[in-house]
Amino acid sequence: MDRKQKVMITARKLFAENGFYSTATAKVAKEAGVSNGILFHYFSTKDILIQELYNDLKYRLFKYTADQIYKGATLKESIYTLWLASLEWNMENPEDFVFMRQFENSHYFNEQIYGNHRFVQMSLELAEKGIDQGILKKLPPMLLVQTMSGMVETSVTYLKAHPENAANQDFKDKLFELAWDAIKK
Amino acid sequence: MDRKQKVMITARKLFAENGFYSTATAKVAKEAGVSNGILFHYFSTKDILIQELYNDLKYRLFKYTADQIYKGATLKESIYTLWLASLEWNMENPEDFVFMRQFENSHYFNEQIYGNHRFVQMSLELAEKGIDQGILKKLPPMLLVQTMSGMVETSVTYLKAHPENAANQDFKDKLFELAWDAIKK
């Protein structure tokens, strides 16, 4: 594996474990088995490394979820699939979840950066369709998207604190009902 | 004002502006107009300062919201009042909002710490009552509370990005509807 990849994988892990600031770039390089200098060759500052990690994460989330949406599905089915895939991706990638929450609550983040990601654009399209079809509440699409994302976050946080429910499909369906009831007309 | 208060007020402001880690204790002391030593006299470590700030914030939120709940109100009215008061408190105290989000997404935080706060206990009582009365979904009360809190967060974040709606009571009521529809039976 090339060194850039090695740095990204290690950084993701260490940032999630100890936060951006408590993790020294030198530590990332060491644990990745590369030199300190090469980290700055690929990422000219620590901030850039952090931002690239976030962009990569959002793109992987997009790929993972978009692949599961079935073409002939109804709108509610598509939203359900998107919701469940997001939930599972976050459960299966706990480091990414922690990293994402830290990033999205840091000064790096704002709504414009958020809107640039394909994952968000895909979600916006679904929201707009749902509003047009009269299935979803007549509210700004971005608000509906953020509501759904927030509900996924809440669900993941809850399941992590109560792992006995994590494998229970019935419970997950109830979690989806919470989110769906919020946005449906 | 005593020096401990001065430190807390300044720390809250600087932490919200630049994050915990990018804000040096020496800078807090300087801007608060006190000596470096006195900061560590009152808060033996930086971490303790951060935690005390969070506890104080949650208590102020409790006081502010609890005061507004009318004794004879129905359950839905009480939840509405709590929701609206939370929203307004967060809008009026943007520094506290940023600080709270950073803290609750850091390693300092877990569900147990969360459950210790009177604000959360008050919310839990309302949720339990609502479940008993058959008004709210039969789900773990903590999940309903976290859902409501998450919806307040989403609403505040949205209003900050779209301030043209911030004074619009109709829009706020629609935001409440989103949250209410999620948890209501």
Added chain:
DNA sequence: AATAGAACTGACTAATCAGTCAATTTTTAA
């Protein structure tokens, strides 16, 4: 007025960290 103890000061330290750079190795392409 005398005393004790609490509040307070600010210079200081030991450690840490992001980023640099001169030198070396590896890759590419002519």
Added chain:
DNA sequence: TTAAAAATTGACTGATTAGTCAGTTCTATT
């Protein structure tokens, strides 16, 4: 084969930081 370009190393630096401490000032009590 050769030479230029790209990748890689790791020791180093200048800046920053949490926390200390010896000494000073304020406050309360007798």
